[in-house]
Amino acid sequence: MRRIGYARVSTIGQTLDMQIQTLNSFECHKVFREKASGADVERVQLRRLIKNLCHGDTVIVTRIDRLARSTFDLFAIVKEIIQKGAQFYSLSEPWADTTTSTGRLMLAVLGGLADVERDLIRTRTAEGRARAVQLGVKMGRPTKIGDIQRQDIIRRRQNGELLKDIAEGFGISVGTVSRITTGADSHKSRDLRKLSLGEKVSS
Incomplete structure (x- = not known):
């Protein structure tokens, strides 16, 4: 230990x-x-x-x-x-x-708060995009996603969450989520590719 x-x-x-x-x-x-x-x-x-x-x-x-x-x-x-x-x-x-x-117990509470925070982010993102579209603003490149966020995306997809919901939660496109979860994302590390393909990651 x-x-x-x-x-x-x-x-x-x-x-x-x-x-x-x-x-x-x-x-x-x-x-x-x-x-x-x-x-x-x-x-x-x-x-x-x-x-x-x-x-x-x-x-x-x-x-x-x-x-x-x-x-x-x-x-x-x-x-x-x-x-x-x-x-x-x-x-x-x-x-x-x-x-x-x-x-x-506190970790479980944090999990609930994280879900609430994620939903708020998803709502704000959707509202912001809707306002931008109404104003004729062209959406730029998605926010850069790091390894921790990529692993969370992969696990959420493995748990059955819809691509659309995951994409909205992270402010990225459905295509980006799909590439991350299928192992087609060239920016991922070897361990993340294994995780996305359901392989065991060595410790």
């Missing part, structure tokens, strides 16, 4: 020193260090952390906002950690501890 730390800063001039010092005081086996904004969908160190998780590991952060920028993102990331057989714990938010029954 290992403790794996994750530290992130987003503002120029900020340092990771305080986070790393705090995480090391909890005897973390390794600390992954990220310099990227919470809105950056391609957080390389976070992807590397999750890929290298082993069963029984615990991911530790100093604060939840170091890991995710929204309830939806937090739930998606923590869900992925648990699917690797690992646990999650936030030092500043003791309730965010999936090793306890209270923490697991």
